[in-house]
Every structure is written in C-alpha cells, then in structure tokens.
C-alpha cells in the first residue's frame with residue numbers, strides 16, 4: 001500500500017520533503033519491526049495461532065478493515081481526480097457515517113493485527129497509528145464542517161455514532 005497508494009493519486013498536491021522522508025522512514029522501520037515480531041522464535045504468536053477459530057475471526061476482521069480502508073481511499077482519491085485542487089463533500093459507503101472512513105478501516109486493521117500477533121511491536125504500532133490518524137480524522141471532520149454548510153450534521157469523525 002505504501003507504494004501503490006501514491007501512484008494511484010492523480011492531480012494531488014505537492015508534498016514537502018520532510019514528511020515524505022519521515023513517512024518512508026516510519027514505514028520501513030515499522031515493517032521491519034512487525035516482521036521481526038512475527039518471525040522471532042518463542043513469541044506468543046505460535047500459541048495464538050493454534051486457536052483456529054480465534055485466528056479466523058481475526059483474519060476476517062483484519063480483511064474487513066482492509067476492505068474499508070481501500071474502498072474509502074478509492075472514493076476519496078476519485079474526488080481528487082474529478083476536480084483537481086478543490087475539495088468536495090465525500091459521499092458513499094461508510095463515509096456516510098464517518099468523515100475518516102479510510103482511517104477507521106486502517107485502525108480496525110491494526111487492532112486486529114495487534115490482537116493476532118500479541119506482541120510489543122504490533123501493540124506499539126496500533127497505539128501510534130491511532131495517535132497519528134485519530135487527530136487527522138478529527139481535523140478533516142472539522143474542516144468539512146467549516147467549509148461545507150450543508151455537510152451532514154449526523155456524520156461523525158472516526159467512530160460511527162460516537163466520535
């Protein structure tokens with residue numbers, strides 16, 4: 001996703017160098033940590049993996065989060081493609097319930113991944129992802145409410161019906 005997402009954007013804004021380098025660094029270190037967390041021997045993952053039902057539940061939930069994330073990203077980037085440089089009220093799918101539906105999907109993914117792996121790297125990643133995309137979702141939502149007078153008032157920022 002790290003490489004596919006930017007390549008799919010048409011008509012995006014230029015991005016400053018520092019956030020770009022920081023994102024590449026974050027994704028590389030995080031990827032290495034998660035891989036070592038899974039592959040290192042004697043971690044509890046083997047214990048959890050023996051429980052097939054648990055695993056299946058996590059896998060189904062993880063892929064549900066992934067589908068929410070990808071589908072919402074497709075809807076949002078297609079808005080960018082339609083009208084370059086302008087923002088529109090996003091519509092459709094879970095975006096009808098939360099402005100940050102792509103972030104909600106990402107959150108579900110990381111929580112499920114963390115429960116499935118049950119190790120420190122995945123827990124750290126789940127927490128730090130929330131710290132990163134949570135405020136982003138709140139900021140986007142505030143921006144929409146200020147910019148669009150007719151923005152749906154019952155739509156939340158990140159968690160349907162709650163936040």
Ligand SMILES: NC(=O)c1ccc[n+]([C@@H]2O[C@H](COP(=O)([O-])OP(=O)(O)OC[C@H]3O[C@@H](n4cnc5c(N)ncnc54)[C@H](OP(=O)(O)O)[C@@H]3O)[C@@H](O)[C@H]2O)c1
Pocket residue numbers: 005009012013069073076077079080086087088089090102103106128129132133136
């Ligand atoms: N794991 C992490 O820590 C982390 C951190 C950040 C992001 N991510 C993931 O990376 C992906 C992208 O994140 P992002 O922060 O770039 O998402 P975003 O701010 O929602 O933007 C996604 C794309 O859609 C466009 N867009 C969004 N709302 C729009 C609107 N109302 N009208 C027109 N275009 C609109 C944006 O254009 P503009 O760029 O021009 O606004 C951008 O090209 C998501 O899947 C997210 O979950 C993960």
